[in-house]
Amino acid sequence: MKKLSLGKLITTVIVGFFSLLFISPLVWMLSAAAKYEVDVMKFPIEWIPTKWNLIENFKTVWLGNVPFGLYYLNSLKLAVLMTLLTLLFSSMAGYSFAKLNFPFKNGLFVLVLSFFLIPQESTLVPRYILIKWFGLYDTHFALILMGACSIPLTFLARQFIKDIHTEYIEAAKIDGAGHLRIYWQIILPMAKPILATVGILKFLWTWNDYQNPLIFLISKSKYTVTLGIQSFASQYGTSYAVIMMAALSTILPILIVFVLLQKQVINGITMGGVKG
Amino acid sequence: MVSTKTDVEKGRKVFWTNSRRESLVGFLFVVPEIAGILLFGVFSLFFSLYLSFTEWNLVGGLDAIHWIGLDNYKAILSDAKFLKALKNNLLYSVILVPVSMLLGLILAAVINSRVYLKELFKVVFFIPYIATTVAVATVFSILFHPTQGAINNILMTLGMSEPPGWLGSTNYALWAIIIIAVWQVLGYNMIIYMAGLTNIPDELYEAADIDGAGTLQKFFKITVPLLGPTTFFLSITGIVSSFKVFDLIAFLTSGGPNNSTNVLVYYLYEEGFQNFRMGYASALSMVLFMIIAIISIITSRMQKNEF
Numbered sequence: 012m013k014k015l016s017l018g019k020l021i022t023t024v025i026v027g028f029f030s031l032l033f034i035s036p037l038v039w040m041l042s043a044a045a046k047y048e049v050d051v052m053k054f055p056i057e058w059i060p061t062k063w064n065l066i067e068n069f070k071t072v073w074l075g076n077v078p079f080g081l082y083y084l085n086s087l088k089l090a091v092l093m094t095l096l097t098l099l100f101s102s103m104a105g106y107s108f109a110k111l112n113f114p115f116k117n118g119l120f121v122l123v124l125s126f127f128l129i130p131q132e133s134t135l136v137p138r139y140i141l142i143k144w145f146g147l148y149d150t151h152f153a154l155i156l157m158g159a160c161s162i163p164l165t166f167l168a169r170q171f172i173k174d175i176h177t178e179y180i181e182a183a184k185i186d187g188a189g190h191l192r193i194y195w196q197i198i199l200p201m202a203k204p205i206l207a208t209v210g211i212l213k214f215l216w217t218w219n220d221y222q223n224p225l226i227f228l229i230s231k232s233k234y235t236v237t238l239g240i241q242s243f244a245s246q247y248g249t250s251y252a253v254i255m256m257a258a259l260s261t262i263l264p265i266l267i268v269f270v271l272l273q274k275q276v277i278n279g280i281t282m283g284g285v286k287g
Numbered sequence: 288m289v290s291t292k293t294d295v296e297k298g299r300k301v302f303w304t305n306s307r308r309e310s311l312v313g314f315l316f317v318v319p320e321i322a323g324i325l326l327f328g329v330f331s332l333f334f335s336l337y338l339s340f341t342e343w344n345l346v347g348g349l350d351a352i353h354w355i356g357l358d359n360y361k362a363i364l365s366d367a368k369f370l371k372a373l374k375n376n377l378l379y380s381v382i383l384v385p386v387s388m389l390l391g392l393i394l395a396a397v398i399n400s401r402v403y404l405k406e407l408f409k410v411v412f413f414i415p416y417i418a419t420t421v422a423v424a425t426v427f428s429i430l431f432h433p434t435q436g437a438i439n440n441i442l443m444t445l446g447m448s449e450p451p452g453w454l455g456s457t458n459y460a461l462w463a464i465i466i467i468a469v470w471q472v473l474g475y476n477m478i479i480y481m482a483g484l485t486n487i488p489d490e491l492y493e494a495a496d497i498d499g500a501g502t503l504q505k506f507f508k509i510t511v512p513l514l515g516p517t518t519f520f521l522s523i524t525g526i527v528s529s530f531k532v533f534d535l536i537a538f539l540t541s542g543g544p545n546n547s548t549n550v551l552v553y554y555l556y557e558e559g560f561q562n563f564r565m566g567y568a569s570a571l572s573m574v575l576f577m578i579i580a581i582i583s584i585i586t587s588r589m590q591k592n593e594f
Binding site: 018022023027036039040051052100103104122130135136157189190194218221225226241255258259261270273276 | 327427534568572579
């Protein structure tokens, strides 16, 4: 057994204390979601509720006046569809830019590169007008159309596919495989690690997105969970326990995805960071 | 007969050469991405530029667009609300970026080599960065409650007789937003700094140990300078994203009270999607675009010179 170093142990305790303090807002959310309304604002804070109201709060959120389940399904549908499309398009474009030769390739790549820098926020107005002209305002399709591609994620995919040895591709070509088959049967399986990262990041971003649904959706029946939580907050005003249950329900899938797949998430974000 | 067959085959082969086939597939594979960029990027940007010289409220279709030249831009320069939003945005950036980077650096250095349970701490500090902003915002809106919220209760216990009104107060609302933003982005900065730390060779620290350098000396003489590129990267991305702040403000304060938390993107949203002044909102978009472009250009020049 390795020797424990006292200095390291002390630092661990100090950092541990700060990490608890740091994460306390979310712990508070968790405990408030399980409380009766009167206990939520009690001070000193009851970190573990003395009286539990978890199930009632859960029922109010999921079976109450606000169709939270519907918002949830909408968010899930959008996140899954956009993730799948992004996986497809960014791996296709990544493969093409990394391994294939075609006319204007460099020019097109520079185009993609330069639009990396343009903030989405500065094209909100024209995109809104375009979507209205297409008759797609207030549809999920509009969000999917705008969110099916992701430039940063295409870069991640391209970077990874570039490092796949060309010999595999050459060998497949000798065996008579076409480019489609190479993409589907060689590149995609070999790119699994990066595709996992791309998929998770896209899912997180879409699930958390507030700005696009806010601007492009108006019917309550199409709301995503991020818009839903707002109508929740306005409907339930000071019913903090219920609102915290809604917030918890919103964050929970993200937390589960993150805790299960933290390596991919952290690596993906770091890769984007270090190479960005 | 045999010869014609081969001719046909030959003819096809000559047209669909391997390189042509590759060109076709290569091209088709980037079409979705390129189409998206052309429509929602290139076209949108030029359309926005055009609209910024017009006055248009969307009602009445294209015929109702009035060309007004530079009037929108002139109006922006003397628009008190815009100047207030710009000022707020600058304050937000100037506090958020350095504070979150400094704390991120310290955390990274400590967690990277001086604690047990490193992986666990990484996860804990990173959670706020991936947690849904609006859900986090609801939590903080309750914690920041001026009379009953946990934060002010703690401050009062610590002896502050009149704690700030936070989100409802013109003096403190922006600070409350900044605190939440620091909390959110800290883990990201920490993770990126940790990635930077792995690129610093251990030999340097060992050599410094032999020379008898202390912890702080090593931190300032080795860690900080060698993390220069990471610091540089984080400051650019930090500044750029701080000019795009929207969710927290739209959700928590709607730019209020009394515009004390209005920022560029939120003001753009108000003008475009609440007042439907498409021309003016487009001009604001172009200003935002120019600010971010200038930051990117200046920093890429600096990068070429320094690294």
